[in-house]
Amino acid sequence: MKKKLNKKVIRIIILLGVVFLVFNVLNSRNNVEEVEVRDYMPNKPMVKIFEGGFEGAGTVEVIDKISGEFYQKKSFDTGTVGVSVYQVAKKSYKLVYRDGENKKVEGNYIDKKSNLDLILLRAPIKKGVSWINPDDSTYKIISVDEKIKLIGKEVKAIKLRYRKDGYEYYIYFAKNLGIVRIDSEMGESRLKEVKYDVESYLEKLNK
Numbered sequence: 001m002k003k004k005l006n007k008k009v010i011r012i013i014i015l016l017g018v019v020f021l022v023f024n025v026l027n028s029r030n031n032v033e034e035v036e037v038r039d040y041m042p043n044k045p046m047v048k049i050f051e052g053g054f055e056g057a058g059t060v061e062v063i064d065k066i067s068g069e070f071y072q073k074k075s076f077d078t079g080t081v082g083v084s085v086y087q088v089a090k091k092s093y094k095l096v097y098r099d100g101e102n103k104k105v106e107g108n109y110i111d112k113k114s115n116l117d118l119i120l121l122r123a124p125i126k127k128g129v130s131w132i133n134p135d136d137s138t139y140k141i142i143s144v145d146e147k148i149k150l151i152g153k154e155v156k157a158i159k160l161r162y163r164k165d166g167y168e169y170y171i172y173f174a175k176n177l178g179i180v181r182i183d184s185e186m187g188e189s190r191l192k193e194v195k196y197d198v199e200s201y202l203e204k205l206n207k
Contacts, residue, residue, distance in 0.1 A: 035125045035144070040158065041088040042071060043176040045198045053077075053182075053189035063178075064198050070096075070110045081105050085112070086120075086178075093121035093173075121173060125158060137164040148172060150180055150191060157181070 042048075048061040057077065065072040069089050075082040083105055085097035096114040099105075118133045130140040139160050146159040157172040157180065172181040180191040195201060 036090050037093045037121055037123055037125065038069070038088045038090060039175050040093065040121060040173040040178060041086070041176075042066070042178050044196065046177075047195040047198055047201045048177070048180075048191055049193040049195070050189050051192045052187055059189065062198060062202060064202065065108060065110060067110050072109050074105060083109050085109050085114075091123040092119050094119050120171075120179075121158065121160065135164070137162060142170070146172065148174075148181060150174060151193065 042063045044063075045066060046063050048063070050059045050061065053059050060076040062074045062076070063071055064074060070085060070087050073084045073086065075084070080101040081104075082098070082100040083102065084095060087094045087096045095116050095118045097109060097112055098116055099109065118135060118137065119131055119139070121139075122129070122131055125141065125144055127141055127144055130138065132138050139162055141158065142161050143159040145156045147154055148157050150157075155174055157174045160171045160173070162169040162171055168184065170183040171179060174180045177191070177194070182189045
């Protein structure tokens, strides 16, 4: 009788242990913070200074306007200015407007009619997720926690592989900054400095 009782007690303990383990696993999954695409857009106006790139000339990107889920970027490179507008929602990070190689730019492009619809990053943010854009460019998430050196410290980034017309690039997104690095056969473009005095920086560039 005692042996039978001990066996029942042991079974009950094992059953309770299994239930407790399953509960903890399910609960931990529910408590995992969902990573949203909008976490990887610039979180405020800023000046992003890149080193490397084409012929090592470097690039300056100025995020001078953020409105809701849209933000505007002006890229200064070898005497010309390119303007891009991005739409960043919960599920997708899109390039929706581009006007390249201008000598002079306007203040606001966010309200202009979209001339592109290219997804740069999409949910779910998981390794292996891929997609094809209308321009036949292909993207694939290679890593969601890639460790890279950025402005003197190590950070985690999303690493994408981008292919188009026989060319291949690796693009890195960091939280609150957007794209911070691009690697290709032609070289590497890497963010080396971030400034937040946007208006004064634009005044200097326009002189």
